Amino acid sequence: MPIVLIEEDKILRVIEAILDPRVSLERLAAFADFNSTAVDDFPEWLAQTRRDLVGLCPSEVRFVKTQEELLEHLPDADVLITEGLKVGERELLRATKLRVIHQFGTQVSHIDTKACSKRGIAIQTLRRRTNIAMAEHTMMLCLNLAKRFAFANRWVSVDDLNRRGMQYKPYDTRFTPNANYMRLTDLRTLHGSNLGLLGFGEIAQEVAKMAQVFGMNVLCHKANPLDEAEQALHGVKCVSLHELLERSEFLSLHVPLTESTRDMVGEAELMRMPKGSFLINTARAAIVDHDALVQALQCEHIAGAAFDVHYSEPVESDEILLSLPNFLATPHVGGASRMNVLLDIKTLLQNCLPLISSQLHLSIT
Numbered sequence: 001m002p003i004v005l006i007e008e009d010k011i012l013r014v015i016e017a018i019l020d021p022r023v024s025l026e027r028l029a030a031f032a033d034f035n036s037t038a039v040d041d042f043p044e045w046l047a048q049t050r051r052d053l054v055g056l057c058p059s060e061v062r063f064v065k066t067q068e069e070l071l072e073h074l075p076d077a078d079v080l081i082t083e084g085l086k087v088g089e090r091e092l093l094r095a096t097k098l099r100v101i102h103q104f105g106t107q108v109s110h111i112d113t114k115a116c117s118k119r120g121i122a123i124q125t126l127r128r129r130t131n132i133a134m135a136e137h138t139m140m141l142c143l144n145l146a147k148r149f150a151f152a153n154r155w156v157s158v159d160d161l162n163r164r165g166m167q168y169k170p171y172d173t174r175f176t177p178n179a180n181y182m183r184l185t186d187l188r189t190l191h192g193s194n195l196g197l198l199g200f201g202e203i204a205q206e207v208a209k210m211a212q213v214f215g216m217n218v219l220c221h222k223a224n225p226l227d228e229a230e231q232a233l234h235g236v237k238c239v240s241l242h243e244l245l246e247r248s249e250f251l252s253l254h255v256p257l258t259e260s261t262r263d264m265v266g267e268a269e270l271m272r273m274p275k276g277s278f279l280i281n282t283a284r285a286a287i288v289d290h291d292a293l294v295q296a297l298q299c300e301h302i303a304g305a306a307f308d309v310h311y312s313e314p315v316e317s318d319e320i321l322l323s324l325p326n327f328l329a330t331p332h333v334g335g336a337s338r339m340n341v342l343l344d345i346k347t348l349l350q351n352c353l354p355l356i357s358s359q360l361h362l363s364i365t
Helices: 011-019 025-034 042-052 067-076 089-094 113-118 129-146 158-163 202-213 228-234 241-247 267-272 290-298 338-364
Strands: 003-007 060-064 079-082 100-103 122-124 194-198 217-221 250-253 277-281 302-307 327-329
Touching: 003 011, 003 067, 011 025, 011 042, 011 060, 011 338, 025 042, 042 338, 060 067, 067 089, 079 338, 089 113, 100 338, 113 122, 122 338, 129 202, 129 250, 129 277, 129 302, 129 327, 129 338, 194 202, 194 241, 202 217, 217 241, 241 267, 267 290, 290 302
Parallel strands: 003 060, 003 079, 079 100, 100 122, 194 217, 194 250, 250 277, 277 302, 302 327
Antiparallel strands: none
């Protein structure tokens, strides 16, 4: 059997369920449950996917977490699926059987592509459907905040106003239109607004593309700044963190949660943002200091925040953020249907199949 080496990621664990006949029944059951919101019959989906991957299925699947574990297992590997582990000369010297490296995404700066080419090792990439869905969700949250959808939704009758302790006051339609007859205030337009992206990985890059379609001016900040050519390629301006905070009417978070990014957006950062600006978080809740966020929303320095990720999941029923009218919350659904992930994985494996099949054919002949 081919040996498929995978950088540890909970999403990628489903590959073991697809390829490796040694996978435990417990793991199969877990993935059947996890994908039940999108796939009614997961065993049948697995069976069909395995039929589509004859030549790669069955394979032995191994997971590695560290650079040292990668070096240990590379001599046996036919396929390497990676996200961030470095693949350079040292690693390639041990990868005597390796035919293909597949990046779980599009960024391959951690892979020595020239050295791979010299050794005849193919490099494949994948524009992930899940990342596109995350970007869509980010833009949806921006729109909901800008258009005050939580307030406007079903706020259409006089009874709706009365239930809110407000009184209907009609316009004089002999002279004026009747638009916004409920007199909803502080409605915004995305076009011409500044969108700041804290972090500029693959999801943020997808957000930038969509935001530009809406006519937004896109700023970004990342640890290793983009050069002028990269900024031009993506249509963004790379700025310092302080400038990003000061200019962002919409600030969207796209950094991983690490010790250095925990509480990265605290009281000082929130107060530096323009009064009346919006915060969107589809990354990890703990990047934002919880109490500072509550305070910024209560004093309305931040006009609104929208989170798809939360400080506990499910959210505690007494979470104060849920009581604030200017806080929007969705239940970690930014990636949309689980089918996005399954199709990403299937596409990834199909990209590897021809290279492995040709190797097996050569070894047989």
